[in-house]
Amino acid sequence: MRDLIAEALDKARADYAEVRLEKVDASGVSYRGEKLDDIGSSRTVGGIARAVVNGGWGTATFNDLDSIGRRVAEACESARLAGKEKTCLAAVDPVVDESPAVMEKDFRAVPLSEKKALVEEYNDIVRGCHEKIETTNVAYNDRFRSVWFGNTEGTFLHDERPDVGVSLSATARDGDNVQRGFESQAGVSGFQVVEGLQEKARAAARRAVDLLSAPPVTGGRYTVIINPRLAGVFAHEAFGHLSESDFVYENERMKELMVMGKRLGPEILNIIDDGTVPGQRGTRPYDDEGVRTRKTHLIRKGVLSGRLHSRETAAKMGEEPTGNARAIGHQFQPVVRMTNTCIEAGDSSFEEMLSDVKLGLYALDMVGGQTTMEMFTFSAAYGYMIRDGKVAEMVRDVVLTGNVFETLEHIEMVGSDLAWSTGGGGCGKGGQSPLPVGLGGPHVRIRDVVVGGRQG
Amino acid sequence: MTVRDLVEMAMKRADGAQATMNRVESANVSFENDRLKTIKSAQSSSISLRVVVDGKLGSSLTTDLEDRQGVVDRALEAAEFGSPVHFRFPGPREVPAVKVFDEAVTSVTREEMVRLGEEMISMVKEYNPDILLGAGVSRSVSRHELANSAGTVLSEEATAFSLGVHGQLVRGTDILWAGHGFGWKKREIDEKDVAARAIDLFRKAERTADVRSVDMPVIFTPEGVSVLLLALRLGFNGKNVVLGASPLGGREGEQIANESFSLTDDPLLDYGGGSAAYDGEGVPHRVTPLVEKGKVKNFLYDLDAAGRAGRESTGNGIGCGSTNLVVAEGDVPFEQMVRETKEGLLVHNVIGLGQGNPLSGEFSVNVNLGYKIENGEVVGRVKNTMLAGNTYEALNNIAAIGDKAEWAGGRLLTPPVKIAKLSVISR
Ligand SMILES: [Zn+2]
Numbered sequence: 005m006r007d008l009i010a011e012a013l014d015k016a017r018a019d020y021a022e023v024r025l026e027k028v029d030a031s032g033v034s035y036r037g038e039k040l041d042d043i044g045s046s047r048t049v050g051g052i053a054r055a056v057v058n059g060g061w062g063t064a065t066f067n068d069l070d071s072i073g074r075r076v077a078e079a080c081e082s083a084r085l086a087g088k089e090k091t092c093l094a095a096v097d098p099v100v101d102e103s104p105a106v107m108e109k110d111f112r113a114v115p116l117s118e119k120k121a122l123v124e125e126y127n128d129i130v131r132g133c134h135e136k137i138e139t140t141n142v143a144y145n146d147r148f149r150s151v152w153f154g155n156t157e158g159t160f161l162h163d164e165r166p167d168v169g170v171s172l173s174a175t176a177r178d179g180d181n182v183q184r185g186f187e188s189q190a191g192v193s194g195f196q197v198v199e200g201l202q203e204k205a206r207a208a209a210r211r212a213v214d215l216l217s218a219p220p221v222t223g224g225r226y227t228v229i230i231n232p233r234l235a236g237v238f239a240h241e242a243f244g245h246l247s248e249s250d251f252v253y254e255n256e257r258m259k260e261l262m263v264m265g266k267r268l269g270p271e272i273l274n275i276i277d278d279g280t281v282p283g284q285r286g287t288r289p290y291d292d293e294g295v296r297t298r299k300t301h302l303i304r305k306g307v308l309s310g311r312l313h314s315r316e317t318a319a320k321m322g323e324e325p326t327g328n329a330r331a332i333g334h335q336f337q338p339v340v341r342m343t344n345t346c347i348e349a350g351d352s353s354f355e356e357m358l359s360d361v362k363l364g365l366y367a368l369d370m371v372g373g374q375t376t377m378e379m380f381t382f383s384a385a386y387g388y389m390i391r392d393g394k395v396a397e398m399v400r401d402v403v404l405t406g407n408v409f410e411t412l413e414h415i416e417m418v419g420s421d422l423a424w425s426t427g428g429g430g431c432g433k434g435g436q437s438p439l440p441v442g443l444g445g446p447h448v449r450i451r452d453v454v455v456g457g458r459q460g
Numbered sequence: 461m462t463v464r465d466l467v468e469m470a471m472k473r474a475d476g477a478q479a480t481m482n483r484v485e486s487a488n489v490s491f492e493n494d495r496l497k498t499i500k501s502a503q504s505s506s507i508s509l510r511v512v513v514d515g516k517l518g519s520s521l522t523t524d525l526e527d528r529q530g531v532v533d534r535a536l537e538a539a540e541f542g543s544p545v546h547f548r549f550p551g552p553r554e555v556p557a558v559k560v561f562d563e564a565v566t567s568v569t570r571e572e573m574v575r576l577g578e579e580m581i582s583m584v585k586e587y588n589p590d591i592l593l594g595a596g597v598s599r600s601v602s603r604h605e606l607a608n609s610a611g612t613v614l615s616e617e618a619t620a621f622s623l624g625v626h627g628q629l630v631r632g633t634d635i636l637w638a639g640h641g642f643g644w645k646k647r648e649i650d651e652k653d654v655a656a657r658a659i660d661l662f663r664k665a666e667r668t669a670d671v672r673s674v675d676m677p678v679i680f681t682p683e684g685v686s687v688l689l690l691a692l693r694l695g696f697n698g699k700n701v702v703l704g705a706s707p708l709g710g711r712e713g714e715q716i717a718n719e720s721f722s723l724t725d726d727p728l729l730d731y732g733g734g735s736a737a738y739d740g741e742g743v744p745h746r747v748t749p750l751v752e753k754g755k756v757k758n759f760l761y762d763l764d765a766a767g768r769a770g771r772e773s774t775g776n777g778i779g780c781g782s783t784n785l786v787v788a789e790g791d792v793p794f795e796q797m798v799r800e801t802k803e804g805l806l807v808h809n810v811i812g813l814g815q816g817n818p819l820s821g822e823f824s825v826n827v828n829l830g831y832k833i834e835n836g837e838v839v840g841r842v843k844n845t846m847l848a849g850n851t852y853e854a855l856n857n858i859a860a861i862g863d864k865a866e867w868a869g870g871r872l873l874t875p876p877v878k879i880a881k882l883s884v885i886s887r
Contacts (some may be wrong), residue, residue, distance in 0.1 A: 182820045376828055
């Protein structure tokens with residue numbers, strides 16, 4: 005592969021060019037209700053050639069590896085047509101390295117029959133948990149991605165990226181009332197990650213049934229405590245995307261809005277992105293431009309202190325590259341993305357957070373979310389009212405919404421119980437979804453959060 | 461290699477087989493932050509195979525056209541543990557005529573695509589130079605081939621073309637995103653019209669307006685109608701019906717909406733984004749009425765779901781999804797709808813759709829681009845506003861349907877729809 009890439013790049017006529025070749029083996033098993041819904045596997049091979057000439061980028065993606073030489077030429081030609089300015093890329097030392105996968109139990113060696121048996125077992129648990137469980141959706145997916153990367157500066161990398169996960173969804177019905185419970189587990193260290201999830205299967209089923217008798221939350225403003233998983237999602241979705249420099253580097257107004265040193269939240273608030281956390285799904289030694297990953301403080305003591313870069317955005321903003329240019333597959337060019345993002349631990353206990361809340365909401369996990377830079381909308385999977393300092397009745401349809409900057413200011417307490425999420429899911433940006441990312445956080449208390457729902 | 465060869469290879473060990481091959485060549489020009497950023501070209505090819513062995517189904521997919529034996533072996537392995545099939549691969553049948561290929565798309569050069577993008581950007585810039593703009597122009601040519609063990613052999617060539625321009629206007633901590641785009645299988649898209657529609661969205665948002673937290677009438681623009689259709693897309697999906705997950709299951713003939721509301725799945729609209737002569741299982745496409753005068757008419761089935769429901773495939777395979785959805789036109793001009801609204805919202809797009817439990821029809825979304833209507837006039841953009849309700853209640857509470865349907869995206873053809881009352885939460 006190295007020779008193939010080197011030979012193709014030899015003929016590149018561009019300020020800079022790179023080639024990434026990928027081979028992905030994936031398999032999946034899913035059940036819906038009593039029935040096996042899908043079982044199968046896929047193999048994808050393909051590549052992308054990318055070139056820059058006078059600041060303009062050209063890319064060519066392909067499945068036919070034999071055409072690599074032609075595709076590199078095509079990318080250079082496109083770049084020449086697009087380029088009208090000056091190429092600006094942060095300097096990076098060339099590196100040659102291999103990063104093989106380390107799996108305790110290699111899922112590629114597990115026969116499809118065993119994967120099927122596991123999913124069937126979880127599915128049976130969910131179905132059999134309660135008579136009100138109407139249907140289920142239990143899915144297993146694994147993906148082994150091998151990547152070869154080379155560029156015209158002499159970098160050559162080969163790495164392997166395993167990812168495996170199970171999602172467990174239960175649907176319960178009582179007349180017209182239909183509710184869902186959801187759990188997931190995903191990781192990079194092998195098949196054992198998804199074994200032994202019987203308790204999670206029961207939890208998903210029980211939650212769906214419990215939500216049947218939970219009333220919808222009454223819309224309004226509340227003091228809200230979010231659990232670690234939701235805190236991680238908030239750090240990533242609501243704030244993290246604003247730290248991605250491709251939104252900022254050519255946008256004067258955004259630069260003003262996101263100026264370093266600006267106070268965005270209280271002293272107790274620290275948010276980081278860290279591509280080096282061992283065992284997390286967003287962890288990689290290098291990004292998809294061959295830049296070493298690192299830990300970046302996005303918010304330190306409530307003050308904006310860093311942002312995420314590709315080589316181009318770093319150069320254009322005069323900052324250090326951070327190793328955050330990532331692509332989900334060979335069809336895509338790398339874009340600035342988060343790796344593992346978390347709100348760092350504070351010093352409050354969960355009990356302290358609860359103690360002086362007369363009427364509030366405890367929101368847990370997430371079933372969906374969307375942001376448009378300043379605005380976010382998150383659907384918590386479930387929630388509980390907080391009454392007189394105690395967790396009270398369960399409520400459903402908990403949708404949190406608001407302006408990111410106001411909400412950051414409204415953070416009152418940060419818990420000491422930091423946890424990285426073991427759940428699945430991923431990030432979507434620029435049509436590239438889902439990218440495996442890590443999400444972490446402690447319990448966090450925020451005042452004056454608008455909670456959607458019908459008017460009370 | 462042909463898909464027939466692959467079926468033949470598989471049939472040495474299988475009782476039934478279907479092979480499809482998809483090849484696409486595309487080009488895309490994208491502008492970011494007011495300037496031409498990237499020119500892309502893409503070549504892709506993939507083969508997928510479904511086999512039936514001892515009444516059980518297995519599938520596999522590859523992009524490696526050399527890996528024929530591999531794709532056959534993996535499908536056969538999957539079939540060993542596969543689910544029981546409820547169908548037979550269909551034999552040769554005549555497919556309907558629908559236009560999906562436009563020669564004009566194939567000859568669009570990259571230089572021409574750059575020019576189209578520049579033109580859209582300069583038009584919007586002329587309206588307001590402070591808007592930071594992006595734009596995209598894409599074209600593609602694809603060829604799909606299908607063969608199965610029942611003797612069906614089909615192929616179709618299609619083109620696609622799309623244009624879009626979008627921008628961001630930052631004022632203090634207020635960020636406004638708006639834009640317009642359109643894509644279908646034909647070259648004929650007027651870049652000036654696309655830019656003009658984007659400008660109109662920005663123009664209506666020049667001022668902001670306050671909203672009270674009360675129930676009020678809401679007019680959905682054709683794009684906004686997607687909010688109401690999500691639950692129906694899921695509810696009419698035959699797979700959800702078979703699994704008992706659809707609240708519409710078993711309710712054929714029942715009234716679920718006002719009489720003014722009719723909805724059709726129509727894959728035979730010339731050049732529609734979801735149009736094609738046959739589906740992913742080689743079943744000829746057809747027009748399927750879903751709601752007729754407010755009554756449930758049919759569900760969308762693929763071969764497997766149809767087999768399980770004791771019905772016939774409606775040509776919505778694989779997966780029972782819709783092709784092009786068409787909402788029947790009503791009789792109220794859009795201007796009149798607005799004029800007759802004393803206090804209400806005009807909703808263009810939202811964020812947060814599909815969260816929670818979309819099958820139930822419940823929605824609780826944040827208005828991303830929406831406008832306040834006061835005394836019959838659009839007075840400004842609304843901020844920090846949520847919209848909550850239930851699709852099925854809303855459809856029984858339709859105040860008016862527009863007299864002119866428009867494409868919203870490439871797969872929905874609908875007039876604007878006015879709902880008499882929805883819950884609006886503001887702060
Ligand atoms: Zn994200």
